[in-house]
Amino acid sequence: MSEDYVSITRRGLLGSAVAVAAAMVTGGPATAATAVARPHDPGQVPTIWREFTRTPFTHPQIPYVGRAGHRGGSARFPRRPVVADVRAYGAVADGTTDCAPAINRAIAAAGRAGGGTVLIPPGTFRIDGLIRIGQSNVVLRGAGSDRTKLYATRNLTELIGVYGSRYGGDKSSWSWAGGLIWLAPTARWDSLVAAIKDKAWPFEGWTGNKRDEWETLTTVAPATRGSWSVTVADPRPLKPGRLVLLRLADDADHTLLEHMSGGGPGPEAYYWDDKTKLTSYVPYEWPVRIARVRGRKVTLERPLPLDVRPEWDPRLTTHVEPLTGSGVEGLTLEAVETPQSPHLLDKGYNGVVLQCAYDCWVDDVTVRHVDNGFGFVAASACTLRRTRVAGRGSHHPYFCREGSHDNLVEDFTIEQRTVPAPPNTQLHGINVEGLSSYNVWSRGDLRMGTFDSHRGLPFANVRTDITVDNNGRHGGDASAGPLFGARFTHWNIRVTNGRAGLMKIDGLAPYSATVGVNEVTEFDQIDVPDFAGDLHSRLELYGTTDVVRPRNLYEAQRDL
Numbered sequence: 293m294s295e296d297y298v299s300i301t302r303r304g305l306l307g308s309a310v311a312v313a314a315a316m317v318t319g320g321p322a323t324a325a326t327a328v329a330r331p332h333d334p335g336q337v338p339t340i341w342r343e344f345t346r347t348p349f350t351h352p353q354i355p356y357v358g359r360a361g362h363r364g365g366s367a368r369f370p371r372r373p374v375v376a377d378v379r380a381y382g383a384v385a386d387g388t389t390d391c392a393p394a395i396n397r398a399i400a401a402a403g404r405a406g407g408g409t410v411l412i413p414p415g416t417f418r419i420d421g422l423i424r425i426g427q428s429n430v431v432l433r434g435a436g437s438d439r440t441k442l443y444a445t446r447n448l449t450e451l452i453g454v455y456g457s458r459y460g461g462d463k464s465s466w467s468w469a470g471g472l473i474w475l476a477p478t479a480r481w482d483s484l485v486a487a488i489k490d491k492a493w494p495f496e497g498w499t500g501n502k503r504d505e506w507e508t509l510t511t512v513a514p515a516t517r518g519s520w521s522v523t524v525a526d527p528r529p530l531k532p533g534r535l536v537l538l539r540l541a542d543d544a545d546h547t548l549l550e551h552m553s554g555g556g557p558g559p560e561a562y563y564w565d566d567k568t569k570l571t572s573y574v575p576y577e578w579p580v581r582i583a584r585v586r587g588r589k590v591t592l593e594r595p596l597p598l599d600v601r602p603e604w605d606p607r608l609t610t611h612v613e614p615l616t617g618s619g620v621e622g623l624t625l626e627a628v629e630t631p632q633s634p635h636l637l638d639k640g641y642n643g644v645v646l647q648c649a650y651d652c653w654v655d656d657v658t659v660r661h662v663d664n665g666f667g668f669v670a671a672s673a674c675t676l677r678r679t680r681v682a683g684r685g686s687h688h689p690y691f692c693r694e695g696s697h698d699n700l701v702e703d704f705t706i707e708q709r710t711v712p713a714p715p716n717t718q719l720h721g722i723n724v725e726g727l728s729s730y731n732v733w734s735r736g737d738l739r740m741g742t743f744d745s746h747r748g749l750p751f752a753n754v755r756t757d758i759t760v761d762n763n764g765r766h767g768g769d770a771s772a773g774p775l776f777g778a779r780f781t782h783w784n785i786r787v788t789n790g791r792a793g794l795m796k797i798d799g800l801a802p803y804s805a806t807v808g809v810n811e812v813t814e815f816d817q818i819d820v821p822d823f824a825g826d827l828h829s830r831l832e833l834y835g836t837t838d839v840v841r842p843r844n845l846y847e848a849q850r851d852l
Contacts, residue, residue: 295389300404301465302563302657308757309616312326315443315552318801321685322349322812323588324350327386328495328554328691335839336833336841337837337840337842338807338808338840341807341809341841343821345434345820349518349519349603349704350517350830351779352779352780352803353661353778353779353781353829354754354779354805355729355731355752355753355779356595356730356849357698357731357732357754357845357846357849358849358850359593360673360731360852361674361700361702362651362652362653362673363673363696364593364594364673364792365675365700368512368802369619369620369621369653369655369675370810371804372429373408373409373447374408374409374410374740375402375407375408375409375410376409376410377410377413377505378395378410378411378413381395381397381401382394382479383417384417385413385414385415385416385418386416386419387415387419387786388416389418389419391417391418391442392420392422395417395423395442396421396423398410398534399423399424399425399430400433402755403426403427403430403657406429407430407617408430409430409431409483411433412433412434412435412623413440414436415439415440416441416635417440417442418445419444419445421446421450422451422472422473422474422476423442423473424464424474424481425474425475425615426476426481426613426615427478427615428477428615428617429616431618432623433620434471434565434621434622434624435620435623436656437623437656437658438624440622440624440626440786441623441624441625442473442560442625443626445628445823447466447472447627447639447663448472448638448639448641448642449464449730451637452488452489453488453746454491455469455470455640456457456491456493456508457493457567457591458495458588459771461537461609461751462567462637464634464636465493467635467637467638467663467688467745468685468693469496469669470629471618471638471642471643471684472625472649472662473625473643473644473645474644474645475618475620475644475645475647475649475720476646477613477614479612480647483500484501484592484647485852487597494727495694496647497577497623497648497670497694498537498577498611498670498695498782499611499612500581501674505608505611505612506539506610506611507538507609507610508527508605508609508846509525509526509527509530509536509820510529510530510567511526511606512524512525512538512600512606512607512608512609514598514599514602515596516596516600516848517596517597518596518799520592520594520595520596521725522589522590522592522596524590524608527585527587527588527590527714527826528583530590531580531582531673532582532583532609533581533583535579535580535581535610535650536581536608536609536802537578537608537610537676538578538596538600538606538607538608539577539592539605539606539607540578540598540600540604540605540606541575541604541605542571542574542604546565547603548574548598548604549570549574549730550562551598551750552554552576552751552777553777553802553823554748554779556802557824558802558823558826559823559825561825562774567771567772568597569748569769569771569772570738570747570771570772570773570774570796571714573694573695573726573727574727575851576695577695578672578729579611579614579650579697580592580593580594580827581593581673582730583599588780589782593756597697597729597752599731602782609622609631611648612649614649614650614651615646615648615649615650616650617650617652618649619652619654619656620653620657621654621657622655623657624655624657624658624700625644625658625659625662626659626660626683627641627659628660628714629683629684629746630661630684630712632663632685632687632717633663633687634716635716635718636718637661638687639663639717640663640668641662642662642663642664643659643662643666643667644657644665645666645736646667646669647669647670648669648672649672650672650674652671652674652676652777653676653677654677655675655678656677656678656679656681657680657810658679658681659679660681661680661684662681662686663686663687664687664688664691665679665688665689665706666679666689666690666701667688667691667692667693668691668692668699669693669696669740671696672697672698672699673699673700675698675701676690676699676700676701676704676746678701678704678706678738679703680706681705681706681707682705682707682710683709683710684708684709684710684716685709685710685711685713685718685740686725687718687720688717688720688744689706689720689721690704691720691723691746692722692723692724692728692731693723694728694745695726695728696726696731697729697731698731698834700734700845701732701734702733702735703720703734703737704722704735704736704737704739705737705739706721706736706738706740707740708740708772718743718767719740719741719744719763719765720764720766721740721760721764722738722742723744723746724744724745724746724753725745725746725747725768725772726745726748727749727750727751727752728753728760729751729752729753731749731750731753731754732753732755732756733753733754733755734752734755734757734758734846734847735756735758736755736757736758737759738758738759738760738762740761740763742762742766742784742793742794743760743766743795744764744765745775745801746767746768746772747767747768747773747774747775748775749770749777750776750777750780751775751777752777753780753781754781754846755781755782756781756782756844756845756846757784757847758783758785758786759788760786760787760788761788761789761818762787762793762795762812765816765817766794774822774825775800775801775819775822776800776802776804776822777801777802778801778802778803778804779803779804780797780801780804780805780807781804781845782795782806782807782809783805783808783840784809784838784840784843784845785808786810786829787809787810787812790811790812790813791813792813792815793814793815793816793817795809796809797829798827798830798831799821799825799827799829800819801829802825802828803828804830805831806828806829806830806831806834807830807831807845808832808833808834808839808840809832809834809835809836810835810837811834811835
């Protein structure tokens, strides 16, 4: 890994950031000399952006997300050599033959070959089972979302079984887990399915069904949020390119949860002890690659998401074997059209899910008539690009949960539903929950839905350059705690129906920012802040439409 992978200086950031903003405002070359918007140009550079360029990794309200996504937000996905065509394994594009076994045989062959691309040609391929990618560096590629269709006839309840909630009640976990195209390492998927069939409802993350499948590699010395390097007690297990977990436990006073919320009197006064669903998400587990090891100094692929303090028992640990370098491209997954199920009783007509995946991707994929569209479940550093949710309407068009971090969703669309919503169903939108952090939703078109912060204290997430008809509702159990942690940012958001809920968040999210949102008012679902007192949240360029420069917060950070 090259030195310039992590060598970003504050001086360089400032000059580049101002230039990027200026070029967006003026249309001229990106030079520091054009930093001030010309009087005739409607674009405006807010004060908070200028502040951010001075403290990009430690700004109190805006998170640094410039490295979110596959390979740090790389614009290109790997083009792996073709090693299989599903027709050679028995798939037939006649719309009636069950092609799931053939497609899975082709995928398995690519895995045995050490990776490669599995081609699905144009046409409609019926699948009566789910499609699994369980080996790294395997890509399933159709001829384009408008040319290759997988027609799914069965749901996950039929294929695997009833999946109850580990928190009790009669809810179906297929309401937020699992996909008919499911990317997860084989051993992890096998253990999950075995637990579901045994009705031993599992945890779904990086450290196994009972969160006990990890070993300490080394302890970590104190460090501050935004640092690219840490000092470790024993560097011998570490080497460049290795994926590790940074693991932070909480203390009896819940100071880690307070830190995730920005700290101060509000979080300190909050009552955490009865938020049992939230506390089950701790320890916080953050996957990251090692970039460099020099003595006891270890440089990371991304800057630290939080402070590292002795009272949180910080350590780098092992994890389950990850899925890396795999993707799905160029196809439509259409489920047989059935009425949407009552809320939290989904049967599992779900789309594409990435689980225990790192540096994986989905590109040019549409899902139609699904219960839940695209999901991150304990997935990190992955990208969804040019994705679309269409058809009869869904519960979670996009979901991001179970400690998913540093993911990127860009150029995405949620289409207007094609049939009216049945009674007792629910629509969310772009969901984030369960201590998930530093995720980005960029360049989106929500023709229905909302910005569903679903409790579970997600923090440091960005939604930018999005148009939304804000007609969905957020969810989240009271035992999951606050809707927002610190450093949520909504930047250049165009609300077409004028509803404020979860768009204008200066009165809800602590140490956060709402920048460049058109004028909105509260109606329908109205929330009150979880934390009392001054939230230290910022509001700039309120009442404007598409005026803020840079237009896209993520792209401006990436371009730095």
